[in-house]
Amino acid sequence: MNIIEKILAKASGKKVVHPGEIVEAEIDKAMANDITAPLAVLSFKRMDGKNVWDKEKVILVIDHIAPASSEQSAKMHKLMRDFVEEQSIKYFYDVGRGGVCHQVMVEKHVEPGDVIVGADSHTTTYGALGAFSTGIGSTEMASVWLTGKLWFKIPEAINIIFNGEMTKSVYPKDLILYTIGQLGADGAIYKGVKFSGDTIRNMGVEGRLTLCNMVVEMGGKNGIIEPDEKVYNYLNKQAKDDLRDDEDSEYDKTFEYDASKLEPMVACPSTVDNVKSVSEVEGVKIDQALIGSCTNGRLSDLRIAAEILKNRKVKKGVRALVIPASQDVFKAALNEHLMEIFIDAGVMICNPNCGPCYGGHLGLLAEGEVCISSSNRNFVGRMGSPKADIYLASPATVATSAITGKITQPA
Amino acid sequence: MLEIHGRAVKYGDDVNTDVIIPGKYLTSTDPKELAEHAMEGLDPSFTEKVKDMNIIVAGRNFGCGSSREQAPLALKYSGVKCILAENFARIFFRNAINISLPVLESKGISENVDERDELRVNLSAGVVENLSKKEVLQVTPLPDFLLEILDQGLIEYVKHRRTS
Ligand code: SF4
Numbered sequence: 116m117n118i119i120e121k122i123l124a125k126a127s128g129k130k131v132v133h134p135g136e137i138v139e140a141e142i143d144k145a146m147a148n149d150i151t152a153p154l155a156v157l158s159f160k161r162m163d164g165k166n167v168w169d170k171e172k173v174i175l176v177i178d179h180i181a182p183a184s185s186e187q188s189a190k191m192h193k194l195m196r197d198f199v200e201e202q203s204i205k206y207f208y209d210v211g212r213g214g215v216c217h218q219v220m221v222e223k224h225v226e227p228g229d230v231i232v233g234a235d236s237h238t239t240t241y242g243a244l245g246a247f248s249t250g251i252g253s254t255e256m257a258s259v260w261l262t263g264k265l266w267f268k269i270p271e272a273i274n275i276i277f278n279g280e281m282t283k284s285v286y287p288k289d290l291i292l293y294t295i296g297q298l299g300a301d302g303a304i305y306k307g308v309k310f311s312g313d314t315i316r317n318m319g320v321e322g323r324l325t326l327c328n329m330v331v332e333m334g335g336k337n338g339i340i341e342p343d344e345k346v347y348n349y350l351n352k353q354a355k356d357d358l359r360d361d362e363d364s365e366y367d368k369t370f371e372y373d374a375s376k377l378e379p380m381v382a383c384p385s386t387v388d389n390v391k392s393v394s395e396v397e398g399v400k401i402d403q404a405l406i407g408s409c410t411n412g413r414l415s416d417l418r419i420a421a422e423i424l425k426n427r428k429v430k431k432g433v434r435a436l437v438i439p440a441s442q443d444v445f446k447a448a449l450n451e452h453l454m455e456i457f458i459d460a461g462v463m464i465c466n467p468n469c470g471p472c473y474g475g476h477l478g479l480l481a482e483g484e485v486c487i488s489s490s491n492r493n494f495v496g497r498m499g500s501p502k503a504d505i506y507l508a509s510p511a512t513v514a515t516s517a518i519t520g521k522i523t524q525p526a
Numbered sequence: 527m528l529e530i531h532g533r534a535v536k537y538g539d540d541v542n543t544d545v546i547i548p549g550k551y552l553t554s555t556d557p558k559e560l561a562e563h564a565m566e567g568l569d570p571s572f573t574e575k576v577k578d579m580n581i582i583v584a585g586r587n588f589g590c591g592s593s594r595e596q597a598p599l600a601l602k603y604s605g606v607k608c609i610l611a612e613n614f615a616r617i618f619f620r621n622a623i624n625i626s627l628p629v630l631e632s633k634g635i636s637e638n639v640d641e642r643d644e645l646r647v648n649l650s651a652g653v654v655e656n657l658s659k660k661e662v663l664q665v666t667p668l669p670d671f672l673l674e675i676l677d678q679g680l681i682e683y684v685k686h687r688r689t690s
Contacts, residue, residue, distance in 0.1 A: 137669075150552050154595055157555060161681045162688075180553070187553040236593040236617055252595035252621035258684045266671075300540045301587035305616050334587060336616055386540060473592070474549035494544040494591060496567040501548075 117364035118339055119272055119307040121357070122247040126230040134271040134367075143229040145259045146174040148216045149181070151234035153191045154253035156198045159260055167202050168263035174224060175199060176208040176216035181468040183210075184476040214441025214467035217241070217409035221324060222443055227342040228356040232259055237409050237491065239330045243323035244350065245342030245358045250331065270336045271367040272307035277314035279375030284525045286419070287322030288411055288489065288509035290314070290372075291329045292380040296390025297370070304334030306367065309360075314374040315340060320349040321415040328410045329491050332387040379524050381487075382507035385495045393512055393524045403486040404429070404517035406510050407438030407465070408472045411489035414447050416510040421453040423514040423525065424460040430520030435462040436478050438470045462517075471498050480505075487516045528677075530608045530628060530647040532581040534639050539585035541568065543597040543618065546589070552596055560596050561603035576605045581647065583639045584611040588629075589618025598622040608647050610635045610654060610665070623672055624680035630654070632665035649673065 116124060120132050127138035147155050152175055159167075167173045175195055183189035192210075199207040206224070213219040216233065217240045225231065227245030231238065234256040241248035251265070259265050275294055295302075308330045315323065327338030340346075341359050379393040406412065406420050417439060429435040437457050439445040445467055448454055457464055463478075471478035472490040479499030480486055486498055486505050493505035508516075511525035545567030547560055554560055565572035582588075582601070588611035589597060598621045601609070609622065610632040622629040628649055635654065639645065643658040652667030668676065675683045 151593060154555050158681055162684050185553065191553055234593055236591065250593040250617050252593055252617060252624060254595060254624045254680045255620060258680055261684060300590060301613065304587060304613055334590060334615060492544070492591065494542045496548045497544050501567050
């Protein structure tokens with residue numbers, strides 16, 4: 116079996132499983148946020164739910180509109196708080212306590228070998244730590260809250276191998292954008308997506324999180340990387356299970372790429388698979404530059420951006436936003452004096468939350484405006500006006516472009 | 527609910543959840559309110575069209591993007607009776623079944639159906655009859671347990687399973 120099959124076999128009490136087989140797996144953790152939890156609470160009540168199956172395994176996060184930006188969102192938050200109170204949910208990250216749900220999960224909850232469902236599509240992120248994790252909807256989340264179980268089809272899997280050393284201006288975000296450009300928005304539909312090769316082994320854990328985060332942008336069911344020493348050190352944990360592919364494990368397809376040949380990449384409006392090299396679109400004028408989100412709002416991302424913005428200024432007429440992905444990231448960035456660099460450069464620092472990433476609040480775009488963003492989706496209307504353009508790129512490309520006022524390749 | 531009859535309204539590949547229901551409306555949990563904005567990002571005339579064309583026929587990867595159940599809810603309450611697409615993004619597919627909105631993976635559907643064609647869909651057999659073109663298309667039927675969830679909706683399905 117491959118690592119995905121191993122995790123799902125164990126969780127469903129089977130010795131072996133095969134692609135296509137439907138299993139019912141025990142869920143280790145179930146996460147929902149302020150966009151998906153309220154609907155789940157309503158469904159839970161309609162299921163005559165009295166108690167969640169395990170009050171330590173249900174994790175709730177307010178991140179999409181944090182703090183509330185309207186009476187309506189305040190109402191959604193209140194509904195969540197009441198549910199937390201009523202159910203004595205142990206892990207609830209209210210405004211000021213957590214940050215973007217996936218970052219909170221990575222910091223506090225994910226363990227290698229876990230089966231985790233999240234009512235959010237980017238739940239695929241945790242595969243970078245060796246967990247099987249995938250997104251589900253609200254009513255399904257309610258059924259997990261009740262039963263602690265969920266059905267899965269064992270996915271066929273594809274193996275994406277990167278070898279070679281990335282050049283200086285190329286980052287994990289460029290690798291995943293390149294991959295999505297190659298495979299297309301439906302290139303991995305229903306499939307498990309494993310990353311391997313020496314580029315991945317040499318990559319830091321935070322970069323791996325960026326890869327697995329965006330697997331869903333090519334339709335993937337989950338992303339996964341075999342956990343190694345780096346992961347166990349990052350989590351401060353000891354390895355327990357055997358989380359490596361068996362010698363004879365099978366992959367539906369294998370793609371092999373040379374990371375040393377890649378250039379900085381950008382996903383152009385308005386699909387994530389509309390990927391070009393930055394050099395092809397260099398010079399496109401921007402109105403906003405955003406560094407943040409569950410894709411690239413971590414400490415390593417802020418360090419890269421700060422290094423570029425140090426003693427420089429954001430171009431007049433451009434708004435630059437930095438949104439740390441969590442309170443912990445925010446604090447660490449403060450300790451490293453990164454925030455001073457951003458402030459001196461003319462960057463607006465927002466509180467940890469999803470912000471404009473999905474068009475909720477804090478930095479939306481007007482008709483005709485252009486944003487370059489380190490986030491993960493550039494769909495029509497994703498960040499405000501349906502007539503605004505969003506380009507997705509690495510934090511380095513975003514920071515460099517903020518200085519020049521147009522899409523610019525990092526040095 | 528096993529047989530559906532209606533006219534086709536057509537869309538292309540990669541119809542994403544952000545155009546089905548833009549993020550700014552997600553603070554509502556009222557399906558009727560959501561339905562007023564269904565497909566707003568892609569086709570502002572959708573809510574009019576769906577009045578007499580209530581079977582969506584689309585290309586690949588329908589419903590890609592976010593996990594928001596508000597997307598299939600908005601479509602269902604706007605009057606959509608069924609969605610036929612080459613394939614679906616997996617979360618959308620599961621969400622649709624869970625809220626009793628029929629979705630069928632239908633290879634070749636885009637080529638074989640024009641907008642306004644009259645269709646009759648048999649869900650359990652996986653058959654789409656194009657009454658306008660007098661053609662029959664065999665598509666992937668849903669497995670029995672999904673038909674059961676589709677029929678009852680996940681809420682009732684879970685309730686029954688727990689009490690039986
Ligand atoms: S940061 Fe963006 S992509 Fe990530 S969970 Fe928030 S809205 Fe979704």
